[in-house]
Amino acid sequence: MTNGILGKGRLVFLDGGMGTQLQERGLRPGETPELWNLSRPDDIRAVHSAYLAAGADIVYANTFGANAAKYHADAPLADVVSAGVALAREAVHAAGGKRFVALDVGPTGRLLKPAGDFEFDAAYDAFAEEVRLGAEAGADLVVIETMGDAYELKAAVLAAKENSSLPVLATVALGEDGKLLTGADVECVAAILEGLHVDALGLNCGFGPDKMLPFVKRLAAATSLPIAVKPNAGLPKVEGGKTIFTVGPDEFAADVIELVKAGASIVGGCCGTTPAHIRKVVESLGEWGMGERGNSSFAHSRTVVCSGSCVVEISTDDAIIIGERINPTGKKKLKAALSEGDVAYVLREAVSQAEAGAHVLDVNVGVPGLDEPALLDSTIQAVQSVTALPLQIDTSDPKALERALRHYNGKALVNSVNGKEESMSSVLPLVAKYGGAVVALTLDENGIPPTAEGRLAIAKRILARGAEYGLKPSDFVIDVLCLAVSADANSANVILEALRRVRAELGCCTCLGVSNISFGLPARPLLNASLYTMALGAGLSAGIINPLASDMMTAYRAYRALTGKDRTCCEWIDLFKDWTPDVRRPTSGVRQPSSGGQQPESGATGSRLSDAIRHGLKADAAVAAREELASGVAPLDVIDTGIVPALEVVGRGFESGSVFLPQLLMAAEAAGAAFDVVRTALPSRDGASVRGPIIVATVKGDIHDIGKNICRALLENYGFKVIDLGRDVPPEKIVETARREKARLIGLSALMTTTVCFMEETVRLVHENLPDCKVTVGGAVLTADYAAKIGADHYSKDAMGLVRYAETMFPAKMV
């Protein structure tokens, strides 16, 4: 079927612009074009016929906006879609020959979470309905076009594949910078679409064929699938309120020839193109065979994962870092954060690893007693809202894996499959369906083989099994497994041999959880870094490490400098230009103490710590706190006589109008940095603050969270325990969390008049269910009167107001 329609080995001609043709026939701005399928069928049929007469093999039915999320006209959607497909079919019949009707699926016009508020599943449902209607009406293929968001694109492709058996062509609209609106470039789009097994992919709209050329070249290098192009008749120009396209048929066709030479094999036009443009393209290209597609086998053999905007290649020639920190195994704080629903903690872990240089982040939320499928799903979505790095979905629960893979924005790395039959038969089909690369653990029913030979054999078996599901060796990353050298003296030797042999004999990429090696031994970071260096030398593609561990990062940077990957050693120089034997990793902005060893003043003013906090110098405050501890000041005294009074001075300054919000926040952050230092010196307190907990959230419907974040930061630095539920939080979730955590105070934020109704609902629900729990509210549109009107217990005019209120409720001494 596919070969007949989007076929390899020959050129396929698509039609040209529909919207611009309808505008010439009188379509007004803001009018719903799909309604013309019912009200002006002759016009629609005539446009199709003109394109068929010009030589198009495929015409797009007039169904671009016919999804329930976008379509709001009175006529039933089903009628509009079936009439649209039928009109194209009639034109095809009349034209005769081997021509086809495509159901045209355009975007919903809504921005998906986390960029907007629209749920992935809601987008999927809208597309699924359109696809079912189109397939019932007899479309020959599904065309998804003009997508500007990789995530919405994924929803549309899944909907097309799961609700019809028709071939799928997917094309995206790039901006002039070569990216989608949400940041994906062509390599990213290619990775996602290949993973989802569309039949052809490409570019439409955006700009003219000349500007499309470099991107088609890049696409040809990134995919082995047929490439479609549907450029505009040049860049749109607006003159006197009208959109005008300036590239005529001759120029257009000449440029399209270049696109075919670069690798495109399915060609047509988008906005501003006319039957005359298509006729000229068909005439000009009649003489041309297929263009040369160099390198497509190269594309086929690469291991690529991505998010919705960032591609990472895992290769046998260079190494990347997979950040291991979002994994609760052995991490008390993370476990607590996951149990409490404290998303902010997890997000900080994500961002700090990204800033430290990780390329992929592992996400594991396996805590006994928690609903792993739901938690993994929500955590991945939350992490994707703050980082563009691709994620490694780490779970042993196939249900959790499927849900996470489905909702993941991009093409994920899956951790993991192993040689056990049960694992292979549950994990491999999911990877094949949703796309991705998968970590293959070299263990099976008999455990971990003691030799490299044995581990290689399991890897081969997994690869062979993968082939049955259509997975290529490049879809796998082999984990040769790291056992503690204290338990098995030969462990590192086996690892290094296995790494070399997997690369040489299987041509596969490798990964390794490096830090297991030192289990049970002292000075673990030193051993870890040494094994890491050796493994990199043996060809390790991806170390699963802690990117915040400076020894590991130094080993990685050194490896890249020494093997010529860091060309001219720029990265190395940049990182270590200020290196001295005493200060191994200089932190920017840290001033060295002017004089060491003297007794620091621990009064509220004048001390270095106090100054650092009052001036909002984060790094300085941490250094000063460390100095005070080193000089023998008791940790609690550093807090009581250093940090708290300094923060209090700033807080009072804010209340009296001499200090402004940005300075208050900077002071709070500096105090926080000092707190963190002192907490490590407080034995057995586990860093937990003692007052609270206080729950903060931005109410349902509202995505503005700056005010809420400010409140959280200040509360934390005044010693309160805060559970931050994020933004757009449903009332039920707030009540449920407050009940579970026995919270006595909830802070709600709303910025818009349109979302205050949800604030009111939340307040009501809290009071009904938790009579002892107080609710304080704040936000741009609120006043004390309004807060009282919606039943809130308190109105916080700003973040300090909230702190003061919280102090009245929790009068205990800080820490």
Add this chain to the structure above:
Amino acid sequence: MTIDEREICRYLRLQGRAPGAALEERITVMREQALKAIRPARVWRRFDDPFVVGGADSKTLKRHLAECHAAYLVCTTIGAEFDTLQRRTAATSPADAFVLQAIGAAAIEEWTDETEREIRRELKEGETLVSRYSPGYGDWPLEAQRRLFELLDAPRKVGVSLTDSLLMVPSKSVSAIIGVKTEVPQ
């Protein structure tokens, strides 16, 4: 786009005072990051009917467009990647996030002013513009956003969409009507 530092300080609500060295450094760092994330886009369209979006029953809009014989609808944005940067920053530093939102506010205002100057160049002889007016101002209901967005095809043209609660996403976006009236010689 330059993003004037004085404007940033205005959005930081410093009430005319100097930011001080530490804050100034943060502004510089965050401004640099913002400039990398900003992808400005805009669309406008002229209509002969100043009430093309409706709103004839809004007293304030009627007063605002009283002397107008035409209107431009306009939508501008600094893009979705800025919001991603904003979320990422908020995860680690509320102070930086606060500075960043002020930078975003200054940026979208600058871009919209720039766009308005561009529109002025299109005016016919003797025409001038009245000030921008957005759904939600005065008694003009926010619901007018829906029609305004349809008329501009804003989701497709500039990637700005409406949420269920009629907020614009990306968040640093502006939508407005700008009336056209005949210039009265002074």
